Amino acid sequence: MKILISGALGFMGREVATQARARDIEVACGVDIVSGQADYPLYTDFENCPVVDAIVDFSTWKPGADLLSYAVKHRIPAVIASTGLTNEQLAAIDEAAKAIPIFRSGNMSLGIALLRALAKKAASVLGENFDIEIVEAHHNRKADAPSGTALMLLDAVKQGCESPREAVFGRHGRDCKRQKQEIGVHALRGGTVTGEHEVCFFGTSERVKISHSAENRSVFAAGALQAAMFLVGKEPGLYSMDDVVGQI
Numbered sequence: 487m488k489i490l491i492s493g494a495l496g497f498m499g500r501e502v503a504t505q506a507r508a509r510d511i512e513v514a515c516g517v518d519i520v521s522g523q524a525d526y527p528l529y530t531d532f533e534n535c536p537v538v539d540a541i542v543d544f545s546t547w548k549p550g551a552d553l554l555s556y557a558v559k560h561r562i563p564a565v566i567a568s569t570g571l572t573n574e575q576l577a578a579i580d581e582a583a584k585a586i587p588i589f590r591s592g593n594m595s596l597g598i599a600l601l602r603a604l605a606k607k608a609a610s611v612l613g614e615n616f617d618i619e620i621v622e623a624h625h626n627r628k629a630d631a632p633s634g635t636a637l638m639l640l641d642a643v644k645q646g647c648e649s650p651r652e653a654v655f656g657r658h659g660r661d662c663k664r665q666k667q668e669i670g671v672h673a674l675r676g677g678t679v680t681g682e683h684e685v686c687f688f689g690t691s692e693r694v695k696i697s698h699s700a701e702n703r704s705v706f707a708a709g710a711l712q713a714a715m716f717l718v719g720k721e722p723g724l725y726s727m728d729d730v731v732g733q734i
Contacts, residue, residue: 488514489714492560494682495522498567501707502542506532513607519548532556540714547575554582561716566590570633579689587720591727592634594709598683599727601698604640605685608696609646616687616694617664618643618651623674623682628705631635635683640671643685644665654672669711 489506493499496515503513503524515527515535522528529535532552541557541564557564557685566579569592579590593599609618620643622636632640644651654668664670664674681700688695700706716730 487715488512488538488542488713490514490535491516492541492543493568494518494524494528495520496544496546498544498622498703498706500524500695501703502544502710505704505707505711508714511711511714515700517553525645530709538562540712541565542714544710547571557588558582558585561586563587563714563720564589565594565710565713565717566685567592567706570630575731582724586722587717587725588723589713589717589725591713592638592728593681594706594713595698596709596712596727596730597691597698597700597705598635598638599730601683601685602638602728603639604696605639606642606645606646606686608687608694610648611642612687612689612694613647613651614649616689617666617668618647619670619672619688621672621674621684621686623676623679625679626676630674631675633673633681633683635681636671636673639683639685640669643669675682678681 489511491499491502491513495518506513514527514528516524517529517532517535520529526542535556537560541562543553543566547568550668551673563586567589579588582588622633624633624722640653652667653671655671680702683696684695686695721732
């Protein structure tokens with residue numbers, strides 16, 4: 487399989503290339519808005535890129551529209567692992583998925599996909615009588631907060647709860663007593679933390695915590711490559727790690 491890495495010179499782009507070599511997957515080229523060096527051809531846009539079997543995207547999405555145009559034009563499956571996307575960008579992905587298979591996830595870890603399923607189940611059992619809080623921690627270079635993974639967990643917990651819930655992102659001030667319908671979401675930033683996520687259920691005299699820790703970036707790169715292999719040959723549509731978990 488031949489892939490194109492979007493965001494090739496970033497930390498995750500380089501990790502994808504490393505993981506691809508270990509799996510005998512050919513990196514045909516890479517795209518990045520900054521200049522640099524790699525052991526495969528690099529481009530600053532998608533216009534002159536060769537046709538590949540799949541795209542793996544870990545970019546900042548400044549060239550995102552070009553990625554979708556290139557993918558749709560050549561009918562290339564795309565794995566979009568970028569986070570912090572706007573509603574407009576998400577709408578563009580939904581539109582492109584009518585023409586090509588697109589795999590989008592805020593986290594490419596198989597363990598996180600399982601965490602989402604467990605959190606949804608726990609919310610369906612405990613949600614009406616327990617307070618729910620989501621805490622995530624990442625390195626000090628991460629730009630978006632809360633993380634895309636925390637938002638995925640929030641969505642899973644909301645689906646599990648019987649009654650409507652409202653997200654509260656952090657708390658401060660003198661009048662911020664917790665309300666029953668709240669789900670607190672908190673972001674920690676510091677050092678070199680790869681990624682930690684915890685869903686906490688606080689009841690009367692007991693609490694339940696479900697957590698996941700990523701020890702290094704290789705787990706996300708490996709998951710993205712697994713997603714790319716999963717996409718090849720699929721019908722147009724929007725896919726997620728839940729589909730991979732279901733297949734397993």
